[in-house]
Amino acid sequence: MNPVIDLLKKHRSIRKFSDKEIADEVLDQILEAGQWAATSNNLQAYSVIKIRNQDKKDELARLSGGQQHVRDCQVFLVFCADMSRIHLSSRMHEVPAHLDTVEPLLVAVVDTALMAQNVMVAAESCGIGGTYIGGIRNQIREVSDLLKLPDYVFPVFGMVLGYPDEQQIPAQKPRLPREAVVHEEAYQADRQPKAIESYDRVMKAYYEERTGGETSTTWSEYVSRIYREPRRVHLRGFLEEKKFGFK
Numbered sequence: 001m002n003p004v005i006d007l008l009k010k011h012r013s014i015r016k017f018s019d020k021e022i023a024d025e026v027l028d029q030i031l032e033a034g035q036w037a038a039t040s041n042n043l044q045a046y047s048v049i050k051i052r053n054q055d056k057k058d059e060l061a062r063l064s065g066g067q068q069h070v071r072d073c074q075v076f077l078v079f080c081a082d083m084s085r086i087h088l089s090s091r092m093h094e095v096p097a098h099l100d101t102v103e104p105l106l107v108a109v110v111d112t113a114l115m116a117q118n119v120m121v122a123a124e125s126c127g128i129g130g131t132y133i134g135g136i137r138n139q140i141r142e143v144s145d146l147l148k149l150p151d152y153v154f155p156v157f158g159m160v161l162g163y164p165d166e167q168q169i170p171a172q173k174p175r176l177p178r179e180a181v182v183h184e185e186a187y188q189a190d191r192q193p194k195a196i197e198s199y200d201r202v203m204k205a206y207y208e209e210r211t212g213g214e215t216s217t218t219w220s221e222y223v224s225r226i227y228r229e230p231r232r233v234h235l236r237g238f239l240e241e242k243k244f245g246f247k
Contacts, residue, residue, distance in 0.1 A: 007121065007124060007125055008121065010124075010172070011120075011124065011172075012129075012169070012170055012171075012172045012173065013129075013130075013131035013132075013170065013173075014129025014130055014131060014160075014162070014164045014169065014170075015068075015069035015131055015160070015170075016069070016072075016164065016165040016168035016169075017069070017072055017073055017074060017129075017160075017162030017163060017164060017165055018162070018163045018164065018165050018166070020074075020162075020163040021074055022074045022075050022128060022161060022162065022163070026126055026128075027050070027075060027161075029122070029126075030119055030122040030123050030126065030128070031048060031050075031119060033118050033119065033121075033122035034048070034115045034116065034118040034119035034122065035115065035118075036118065037111075037114040037115045037117070037118040038114055039111050039114065039115075040107045040110065040111055041107075043083075043086060043107060043108075043111060044085075044111065045081060045082055045083055045085075045086065045104075045107055045108040045111040045112070046079060046080065046081060046082050046108070046111050046112040046115045046116075047079075047080045047082040047153060048077055048078065048079055048080070048115075048119075049077065049078040049080065049147050050075060051075070051076040051077070051078065052074070052075055052076075054071075056076075056146070057070055057071055057073070057076050058071055059146060060076060060078075060136065060143065060146070060158065063135075063136065063138065063139045063142050063143050063146070064133055064135030064136050064138060064139075064158065065135040065138055067133060067135055069131070069160050070133060070158070070160055072160075072162070073130070073160035073161055073162045074161060074162040074163070075160075075161045075162070076133075076158055076159070076160055076161075077116075077119070077158060077159040077161065078136065078143070078147060078155050078157075078158050078159075079112050079113075079115065079155070079156050079157055079158070079159065080112065080147075080149060080153050080154060080155050080156060081105070081108035081109050081111070081112045081153070081154055081156050082108065082112075082152065082153045083099050083104055083108050083152040083153070083243075083244070084150055084151065084152040084153050086099065086104075086152075087099060087151075087152045087243075099152060099243060099244065099245075100240075100243060100244060100245030100247055101245055101246075101247040102245075102246055102247065104244070105239070105244045105245070105246075108244075109156055112156045113156070116132070116156075116157070116159060119159065120132075120159065123161055127163060128161055128162065128163055128164075129161070129162065129163070129164040129169075130159050130160045130161040130162065131159070131160055132157050132158070132159055133157055133158035133159065133160060134157050135158075136155050136157060136158045137155070137156075137157070137232055137235060138232070140154065140155060140232075140234070140235065140238050141234075141238055143155050144238075144242075149242075151242055151243045152242060152243050152244070153242065154238070154239060154242050154244070170210075171206070171209075171210060173206065174199075174202050174203060174206055176195065176199050176219075177195045177198055177199060179191055179195055180192060180195035180196070180199070196219070196220050199219050199220075200218035200219050200220050200221075201218075203217075203218055203219040203222075204216060204217065204218045
């Protein structure tokens with residue numbers, strides 16, 4: 001097996017950590033690997049806030065919905081979509097910067113996600129585990145104020161990192177059948193019902209085994225609940241305050 005593919009296929013979310021510290025030089029290498037991710041037009045429209053301070057991790061855990069692994073991790077990273085350098089460059093050359101349309105917003109989010117995935121893979125190659133924390137968008141203004149984020153910068157998600165507690169590594173969560181997500185030449189919508197039914201059976205068994213029978217639900221039941229109500233409707237106003245837009 002190709003070692004890179006093997007590493008990618010072993011990914012799982014790690015939320016329980018040992019006391020082993022992540023050395024600064026190791027973290028620097030991981031973040032440098034992140035910077036070599038693909039980026040639209042070489043904009044590199046991202047920034048990362050490294051947090052080791054326990055008080056700050058405690059506060060970010062509270063703002064993220066009380067997630068204990070944010071408190072317990074060795075390092076908490078906040079990945080930010082960042083168009084501030086592009087804005088500054090435009091001012092330096094006295095040209096307008098139309099950053100209040102949808103395209104710059106998407107570019108910055110995609111650049112940030114690509115960089116973050118490189119970081120996660122690099123971390124896992126060093127024996128470090130972690131998971132993404134979308135909960136920092138729950139109280140995004142408070143997170144932004146805590147981290148002193150300027151205009152044209154906003155937090156997209158966090159990432160907890162640490163050496164896994166070997167006694168509490170979770171089972172790997174199954175993924176959708178490949179035929180549900182990989183299409184030949186054009187989108188094949190007729191495949192989806194059968195693929196979802198198949199995956200529902202797999203995930204129902206997974207949840208039952210993981211919880212000792214306390215949870216018995218399917219994937220489609222679970223995801224159907226996520227957007228029953230609008231979520232994080234405060235984000236649009238916050239993004240506009242940060243000079244992003246939806247034109």
